[in-house]
Amino acid sequence: MTDTVLxxxxxxxxxxxxxxxxxxxxxxxxVAFSIASPYFFTFDNIVGILIATAVNGLLAIGVTFxxxxxxxxxxxxxxxxxxxxxxxVFVKRWGLPIPLGILAAxxxxxxxxxxxxxxxxxxxxxxxxxxxxxxxxxxxxxLVITQLSPIYFPLESGWNNIAMGSVLGAIIPGFDIPNGVLxxxxxxxxxxxxxxxxxxxxxxxxxxxxxxxxxxxxxNVAIWKMAIYALGGIFVGLGGVVIAARLNxxxxxxxxxxELDAIAAAVIxxxxxxxxxxxxxxxxxxAFIISTLTNGLRILSVPQEWQIVVTGLxxxxxxxxxxxRRRAKA
Amino acid sequence: xxxxxxxxxxxxxxxxxxHALKGCDFDLKRGEVHALVGENxxxxxxxxxxxxxxxxxxAGQILLKGQPVSIPNPHAAQKMGISMVHQELxxxxxxxxxxxxxxxxxxxxxxxxxxxALNQNAAKIFEMMNxxxxxxxxxxxxxxxxxxMVEIAKALSFNSEVLIFDEPSxxxxxxxxxxxxxIIRQLKDNGVGIIYITHRLEELFQIxxxxxxxxxGAYVDTVKTEDATINQIIKMMVGRxxxxxxxxxxxxxxxxxxxxxxxxxxxxxxxxxxxxxxRGEILGFAGLVGAGRTETARAIFGADPYDSGEIYIxxxxxxxxxxxxxxxxxxxYLSEDRKRYGLCLGLDVKKNIVITIYExxxxxxxxxxxxxxxxxASKIVEQLSIRTPSLDQKVKNLSGGNQxxxxxxxxxxxxxxxxxxxxxxxxxxxxxxQEIYSLLNDLAAQGKSIxxxxxxxxxxxxxxxxVVVMCEGRVTGELxxxxxxxESIMQxxxxxxxxxxxxxxx
Numbered sequence: 001m002t003d004t005v006l007x008x009x010x011x012x013x014x015x016x017x018x019x020x021x022x023x024x025x026x027x028x029x030x031v032a033f034s035i036a037s038p039y040f041f042t043f044d045n046i047v048g049i050l051i052a053t054a055v056n057g058l059l060a061i062g063v064t065f066x067x068x069x070x071x072x073x074x075x076x077x078x079x080x081x082x083x084x085x086x087x088x089v090f091v092k093r094w095g096l097p098i099p100l101g102i103l104a105a106x107x108x109x110x111x112x113x114x115x116x117x118x119x120x121x122x123x124x125x126x127x128x129x130x131x132x133x134x135x136x137x138x139x140x141x142x143l144v145i146t147q148l149s150p151i152y153f154p155l156e157s158g159w160n161n162i163a164m165g166s167v168l169g170a171i172i173p174g175f176d177i178p179n180g181v182l183x184x185x186x187x188x189x190x191x192x193x194x195x196x197x198x199x200x201x202x203x204x205x206x207x208x209x210x211x212x213x214x215x216x217x218x219x220n221v222a223i224w225k226m227a228i229y230a231l232g233g234i235f236v237g238l239g240g241v242v243i244a245a246r247l248n249x250x251x252x253x254x255x256x257x258x259e260l261d262a263i264a265a266a267v268i269x270x271x272x273x274x275x276x277x278x279x280x281x282x283x284x285x286x287a288f289i290i291s292t293l294t295n296g297l298r299i300l301s302v303p304q305e306w307q308i309v310v311t312g313l314x315x316x317x318x319x320x321x322x323x324x325r326r327r328a329k330a
Numbered sequence: 331x332x333x334x335x336x337x338x339x340x341x342x343x344x345x346x347x348x349h350a351l352k353g354c355d356f357d358l359k360r361g362e363v364h365a366l367v368g369e370n371x372x373x374x375x376x377x378x379x380x381x382x383x384x385x386x387x388x389a390g391q392i393l394l395k396g397q398p399v400s401i402p403n404p405h406a407a408q409k410m411g412i413s414m415v416h417q418e419l420x421x422x423x424x425x426x427x428x429x430x431x432x433x434x435x436x437x438x439x440x441x442x443x444x445x446x447a448l449n450q451n452a453a454k455i456f457e458m459m460n461x462x463x464x465x466x467x468x469x470x471x472x473x474x475x476x477x478x479m480v481e482i483a484k485a486l487s488f489n490s491e492v493l494i495f496d497e498p499s500x501x502x503x504x505x506x507x508x509x510x511x512x513i514i515r516q517l518k519d520n521g522v523g524i525i526y527i528t529h530r531l532e533e534l535f536q537i538x539x540x541x542x543x544x545x546x547g548a549y550v551d552t553v554k555t556e557d558a559t560i561n562q563i564i565k566m567m568v569g570r571x572x573x574x575x576x577x578x579x580x581x582x583x584x585x586x587x588x589x590x591x592x593x594x595x596x597x598x599x600x601x602x603x604x605x606x607x608x609r610g611e612i613l614g615f616a617g618l619v620g621a622g623r624t625e626t627a628r629a630i631f632g633a634d635p636y637d638s639g640e641i642y643i644x645x646x647x648x649x650x651x652x653x654x655x656x657x658x659x660x661x662x663y664l665s666e667d668r669k670r671y672g673l674c675l676g677l678d679v680k681k682n683i684v685i686t687i688y689e690x691x692x693x694x695x696x697x698x699x700x701x702x703x704x705x706x707a708s709k710i711v712e713q714l715s716i717r718t719p720s721l722d723q724k725v726k727n728l729s730g731g732n733q734x735x736x737x738x739x740x741x742x743x744x745x746x747x748x749x750x751x752x753x754x755x756x757x758x759x760x761x762x763x764q765e766i767y768s769l770l771n772d773l774a775a776q777g778k779s780i781x782x783x784x785x786x787x788x789x790x791x792x793x794x795x796x797v798v799v800m801c802e803g804r805v806t807g808e809l810x811x812x813x814x815x816x817e818s819i820m821q822x823x824x825x826x827x828x829x830x831x832x833x834x835x836x
Contacts, residue, residue, distance in 0.1 A: 193442075201443075202425075206425060209422035209425060217420075218408075276422070
């Protein structure tokens with residue numbers, strides 16, 4: 001018995017090290033950039049990083065659920081855009097109140113996710129193809145609905161405050177953290193609870209770990225998969241609300257490439273692309289690593305095209321480290 | 331009679347092309363361990379999969395405590411108290427033991443999972459089993475034996491009265507098997523009826539009360555274990571009137587040793603494997619599933635690493651690190667799973683044939699000389715009489731027998747000297763089998779050296795000049811074709827603890 005206990009301790013220690021590794025990398029980046037530039041560690045810049053992370057963080061939360069089931073969602077970027085367009089249609093075109101606009105965006109994301117789930121678990125399409133199709137459908141619909149031009153929210157509507165206002169600043173003067181950031185952290189907390197403490201979270205891991213075993217144990221895998229894709233869509237819809245509020249507009253041409261940043265954040269944060277493993281905390285740290293890196297390199301006047309190269313290298317490195325860790329475990 | 335838990339009567343089951351069960355009978359009493367034995371393919375697993383609701387039966391009836399029942403799916407079986415512990419584990423490695431046991435039946439605390447209750451419920455089961463397993467431990471971090479215990483705990487969590495074990499000991503060490511037996515005895519004392527499928531005949535005498543033997547899908551007999559001997563049971567297992575064609579063994583085999591393996595060992599899978607292969611010889615590799623035959627072949631071919639040992643080809647020590655090294659030494663391996671490892675199913679016949687020799691059929695900068703390819707391919711197709719409408723036919727459209735010939739053709743094109751065939755006739759029909767056999771004989775007559783791994787004893791007896799028998803990663807014996815028969819091979823194939831490796835040239 002003692003030997004199994006020992007291996008367990010050894011292994012969970014390896015897991016902890018992995019989790020600390022992502023967090024440590026983030027701290028290291030912050031320290032390095034702070035030393036390299038006096039402008040980095042300022043309140044305004046940190047707020048800038050936070051708000052820059054909010055949208056990608058929300059999309060990454062959504063895609064984390066999907067990836068843990070062993071699937072993938074390429075449509076999160078353009079579905080986010082479609083969600084923001086629907087919010088604009090409700091609030092600007094139809095003059096409906098803001099809460100209904102938010103509801104429209106969240107529902108759009110949920111429905112798109114649900115349809116992805118139907119295609120994957122009922123029509124048996126591979127997730128890559130189903131969500132690639134959804135990527136284009138959502139992108140096209142955004143362009144059709146807006147007739148190719150952005151829809152701006154009336155300034156007096158207060159839509160902008162959803163992301164850029166600061167409830168915190170009103171309570172604690174000077175501590176002007178934008179609401180968009182709070183939305184992301186709140187969503188992360190809820191998502192973390194769902195993933196670790198509820199049945200749908202449990203089945204997310206079970207399906208990703210061994211779908212056939214889950215099915216043979218009486219788990220209705222088809223239905224739960226649809227539910228999980230829909231659940232991921234809720235966070236994508238929220239991402240649509242935040243980006244529309246940040247830009248105070250729905251930009252129909254936006255969204256392509258966002259899915260890759262979201263997937264990258266999840267993967268850097270330790271979500272396994274083969275399914276069964278991952279945490280919301282890790283994903284959020286992954287999202288912060290990407291935005292901190294982008295922000296820091298910009299402050300150091302590294303050209304934007306090189307920032308993209310570095311992001312790519314970080315993805316390769318983090319997945320390679322994960323593979324090494326697995327090999328050591330096996 | 332009220333002790334009778336299960337009665338299966340006249341169970342019949344046909345799969346496409348195979349009559350898997352022919353009117354089988356089986357019964358199980360409360361508080362007994364009833365072993366089910368038979369050769370590979372005798373129908374043991376099929377019979378039990380019918381009892382546990384995984385397969386439907388075509389005819390026959392099942393009585394549960396005297397009442398006729400129908401068992402449409404595994405879920406229904408579990409509700410009736412029938413659970414099966416599968417040979418291949420069905421666990422979710424990323425989840426904990428407790429989470430696995432109660433998957434689909436999680437206790438809730440309002441909206442949230444009640445992890446505490448979950449772990450306690452699992453702990454109760456482990457306690458009942460007298461097992462020290464932490465419910466919160468991830469399955470991935472457990473030994474195979476512990477994982478097996480989790481499967482058993484899961485089966486018990488349904489309050490099972492009938493527990494089916496499908497070769498539970500296959501992956502366990504001796505100590506772990508003792509632990510398994512302890513738990514089985516304890517379950518038995520609690521009145522659970524246990525069906526135990528095994529290949530390890532000596533286990534029968536340690537654990538079972540009765541033994542039922544199946545052969546070729548038919549019921550042979552049920553005997554009390556205490557009245558039986560291993561030899562009797564082996565006779566019952568193999569005693570069919572086999573289609574005993576005289577061994578087709580060409581006498582003029584050479585004496586030069588082309589391949590010699592010394593003390594090949596690899597991490598519990600292979601233990602000091604020694605044997606040699608002569609020019610123009612067909613060397614049969616017999617043994618039960620999991621005896622280490624495929625592993626030996628893969629180690630020689632460089633597909634898996636080995637820890638220690640030496641391999642000599644034509645008297646020279648070689649260091650084969652990967653399959654392309656092996657191919658360079660003119661060694662070919664024809665996998666038992668030809669669809670997964672032997673062929674590119676989506677490509678056509680000629681592309682598959684030349685895949686081993688692309689460097690020969692390409693001109694400068696890799697331009698493929700299509701005419702040359704076609705001429706090589708048509709020669710092979712003709713030589714092996716592969717039935718295909720054209721050289722451009724996609725391989726997935728060929729029959730199993732023709733696919734197998736194509737795999738052979740691929741290595742003929744490469745002109746390999748040493749060919750390792752892993753279950754060359756698995757899943758192909760009788761006519762095609764004959765052709766494969768004569769092809770093997772032709773190859774041997776041409777001076778190719780052949781290792782033929784097969785789980786079909788008649789095939790081994792018919793084809794082999796010599797037979798190497800393996801059990802649990804060890805070579806338990808080597809028989810010349812004059813001494814090889816079903817009984818002598820089965821003896822060696824089930825010889826778990828005795829018998830050291832037979833030295834080369836013994």
